[in-house]
Amino acid sequence: MIDNSIIRKAKLGDEEAFNEILHEYENLIALKTRKYFIIGGDRDDLFQEGVIGLMKAIEAYNDEKASFKTFAMLCVKRQILTAISVDNTYKNKLLNQSMSDVYMTEDEDFSYSKQKSLTYYDPEELYLGKEKIQLLENYLENLLSPMEMGVFKKLEAGYTYIEIAELIGITKKASDNCIQRIKKKINQFLERYEAI
Structure with a gap:
């Protein structure tokens, strides 16, 4: 004791x-x-x-x-x-958030749904995950406007929407709106991808 x-x-x-x-x-x-x-x-x-x-x-x-x-x-x-x-704040946070099935709850602990540790993925799942990321990146390159792509790159680098606004010379509101459009486009991609 x-x-x-x-x-x-x-x-x-x-x-x-x-x-x-x-x-x-x-x-x-x-x-x-x-x-x-x-x-x-x-x-x-x-x-x-x-x-x-x-x-x-x-x-x-x-x-x-x-x-x-x-x-x-x-x-x-x-x-x-x-x-x-x-x-969770590492470089590709936005991609990982958009692809993850991890949800935080208001409860005492995190709640995980459909999420497995990497040690439990088989090679096929890993390959398909990499393919999904590549398809998402290609989709975003073709769909995002130059400003949205600039904001997306800053998000990938870990900047907040306020820092992004200052870095590229736009208002905080414009930065936030741009991020919301990017998220919407990512969600549209995910819905289409899951439907395949």
Whole structure:
């Protein structure tokens, strides 16, 4: 059982105390990571994020406010969700959002529908996914106006609609409207593609 003296030692940098806490909580961290995944990552990546969350919990813990277990599990979960969120901001975010069946809910956790980890896709599914992305890119090159293509490229690079407006010299409203048109065209493509 972990008591406050062990937590204080770990907070002061005692490696043995930290290892004792980690040993006590590693199974709980593994359970927390079970329902999440990072595209292109594996369980160990999420477990490491959970350990970082545990380290942050040790650093920030105040025994007058909550039990350590409650606080630690909250920190672990937040760190895991932050890692997933950061991972979702990579270069081709718009393409991935348009093609993904992942939905966020207002509930405590993410809810996944029809989404599988890459380790569960067979080669045919991977090939068809790449083909779908290529078809979408070709479709957009032929359908988007020059301004829309410029905005799309900035979205791919991870810019917000406000940053895009500043970069290409248009109003925020024009930038937002352009993004909405792009999303509509992507959705039209997806509807046609699924109907084939």
